[in-house]
Amino acid sequence: MSLVPSVDLKDFISGDPERKQKFVEEIGAAFENIGFVALSGHFLSDKLVDDLYAEIKKFFDLPQATKDKYEIEGIGGQRGYTSFGKEHAKGRKEGDLKEFWHFGQYVEDNPKLEKEYPDNVTVSELPKFNKVGKETYKMLEKTAKYVLRALAIHLNLEEAYFDEYIKNGNSILRPIHYPPITSEPKNAVRAAAHGDINLITLLMGAHGKGLQVKNHKGEWVDAIARPDQLMINVGDMLSRLSNNKLLSTIHQVVNPPKELWGTSRYSVPFFMHPISEMPLNCLENCIDEEHPKLYEDISAGEFLNERLIELGLMKK
Ligand SMILES: O=C(O)CCC(=O)C(=O)O
Numbered sequence: 318m319s320l321v322p323s324v325d326l327k328d329f330i331s332g333d334p335e336r337k338q339k340f341v342e343e344i345g346a347a348f349e350n351i352g353f354v355a356l357s358g359h360f361l362s363d364k365l366v367d368d369l370y371a372e373i374k375k376f377f378d379l380p381q382a383t384k385d386k387y388e389i390e391g392i393g394g395q396r397g398y399t400s401f402g403k404e405h406a407k408g409r410k411e412g413d414l415k416e417f418w419h420f421g422q423y424v425e426d427n428p429k430l431e432k433e434y435p436d437n438v439t440v441s442e443l444p445k446f447n448k449v450g451k452e453t454y455k456m457l458e459k460t461a462k463y464v465l466r467a468l469a470i471h472l473n474l475e476e477a478y479f480d481e482y483i484k485n486g487n488s489i490l491r492p493i494h495y496p497p498i499t500s501e502p503k504n505a506v507r508a509a510a511h512g513d514i515n516l517i518t519l520l521m522g523a524h525g526k527g528l529q530v531k532n533h534k535g536e537w538v539d540a541i542a543r544p545d546q547l548m549i550n551v552g553d554m555l556s557r558l559s560n561n562k563l564l565s566t567i568h569q570v571v572n573p574p575k576e577l578w579g580t581s582r583y584s585v586p587f588f589m590h591p592i593s594e595m596p597l598n599c600l601e602n603c604i605d606e607e608h609p610k611l612y613e614d615i616s617a618g619e620f621l622n623e624r625l626i627e628l629g630l631m632k633k
């Protein structure tokens with residue numbers, strides 16, 4: 318049984334103040350207790366999810382030489398393809414057993430950010446790949462915006478507190494392929510234990526087995542969502558901002574038992590990032606005598622760069 322609680326975003330956007338408050342309390346409690354929640358009532362249709370999975374399977378099935386064309390030097394893997402084994406969790410040497418793709422922001426009316434962000438990369442072999450990726454990106458970004466509004470209320474901030482920071486934010490949609498395991502992986506795992514960098518993560522496809530989250534007692538618990546649910550978790554940026562009131566929970570993707578080594582696993586996290594100028598300074602109303610300030614002031618951009626170096630995606 319999954320110990321991750323469930324919420325329904327329709328409660329928050331229902332227009333009924335009681336249902337809205339119930340959602341805020343449920344998601345607030347989930348993020349203070351386990352840091353993960355399974356969410357239904359989001360903006361992704363079944364068709365969009367099916368189309369995206371069909372496209373990403375086609376992409377990862379392309380010949381390695383074709384995929385390698387889309388691995389771009391010098392941008393810390395922030396757009397396009399990142400090859401197998403390249404990313405490792407913070408503090409680890411072994412690369413994770415995964416390859417992935419990054420779709421980034423589609424900037425609107427902001428020439429400064431258009432220059433700041435690397436361009437999205439177009440896969441010429443697959444005519445629908447980029448269109449479906451963009452549509453999914455937009456729907457997950459919209460879902461995340463409402464989740465952050467609920468969290469703003471929970472943190473006693475203005476409901477729209479995050480809106481200005483996430484408009485044209487540096488969010489990333491990351492389709493991941495964990496290929497079949499062909500030889501003894503020794504210490505390497507599909508995704509070693511880590512916390513996410515960003516504000517919140519929305520994970521599509523967590524219904525495949527493998528994802529585990531660490532609870533209060535240090536035990537690994539399976540995180541399983543229904544097919545209509547997204548798994549949502551707090552990242553380190555939000556944990557910092559809230560002075561650890563909201564928990565960025567350590568999670569991992571374990572290797573399957575040997576009889577299933579021959580199968581691939583796919584998943585698609587959406588990492589919700591703000592614009593790089595957002596201050597991540599601990600909020601005043603999350604600091605008191607019992608909860609002294611735990612982190613130095615830092616901007617989202619500075620924090621991201623530090624972490625990309627630690628993950629092996631960017632050089633110093
Ligand atoms: O593949 C998954 O289920 C989770 C992946 C993940 O945690 C990550 O990429 O940060």
Ligand SMILES: [Fe+2]
Pocket residue numbers: 511512513568
């Ligand atoms: Fe993660």
